[in-house]
Amino acid sequence: MAGTAESAQRAEIEELLAELAALDEPKVRAVNEKHGDDHGVNLTKLRAVAKRLKTQQELAVGLWATDDTAAKLLALLICRPKAFGRDELDTMLRGARTPKVQDWLVNYVVKKSKHAEDLRLMWFSDPDPVVASAGWALTADRVVKQPEGLDLDGLLDEIEARMKEAPERLQWAMNSTLAHIGIEHPGRRARALAIGERLKVLEDYPTSPGCTSPYAPAWINEMVRRQTAS
Structure with missing residues (x-):
């Protein structure tokens, strides 16, 4: 059978x-x-x-x-x-080598798993930037949903030191973490904006009309504006 x-x-x-x-x-x-x-x-x-x-x-x-x-x-x-x-x-x-497969795996599967935090810690500092980008993506999610226990200032230190030269997928995940810290944590907003303005990562990223730019200062300011307006 x-x-x-x-x-x-x-x-x-x-x-x-x-x-x-x-x-x-x-x-x-x-x-x-x-x-x-x-x-x-x-x-x-x-x-x-x-x-x-x-x-x-x-x-x-x-x-x-x-x-x-x-x-x-x-x-x-x-x-x-x-x-x-x-x-x-x-x-x-580690076998998900294309961006869409990695993105869906992290967002549709790993985030719903009881192992999400263990994997975040395991992947965060992995020497493979593709794997590390998944750890940073999970970190960005935690910045929003469960920031207790995270060293937000330490994350900003790493972003400031490494994001400019990081490979594309890792850079994107670090940038998302930067933006979410600035949006969700007013006490660190000024520093997040300053880091984004100094590094200028994704400043020239093409953005369709009506969409929010991934450039961290623009992203932070727009989301804060919406929060204030609502």
Whole structure:
């Protein structure tokens, strides 16, 4: 019976891979490749596939084991986040080499796991900047939701010393931490603004009309303005 179930799952995975391949759009792929992603599936269509499948942990594990980015994204949408162990999540992150897969893994799975804080501490100072960026992303989240126990001044010290020269994905996560400290913690807002203004990280990042710039001083000021206005 076990062999039959495994064969059925392999067949389902092959069918899903074929379905995802059929959804691949050259224009979407071209845009994604500019951001380091290697798939061309419209994410709205991908989410529709996930909605049809609903939560299926074993299938998610099987999809993740493929070497297909779209399949990994689908896996993250149908998995049970709390079913993964700490070491399993660590291994998954280190194998998630494209930005969208890493982003979804951290935001849709790790943040919902009881291992989130252990992994934040493990990843935060990892020599691999991609792994470290996940630790900083979790730190940015904690700055907002559970800042008690965090050394906010120490974080600002590290950001001030390292963000300017950090690799892109790590730099982005550090910048998010800087902005959230400035937004959520008025006593450190002036310093956060000063660091952002001095380093000028993402100052010239193209921003669509109506969207908030990721440049920390602009981001902080706009969010504080909204808080004051509400």
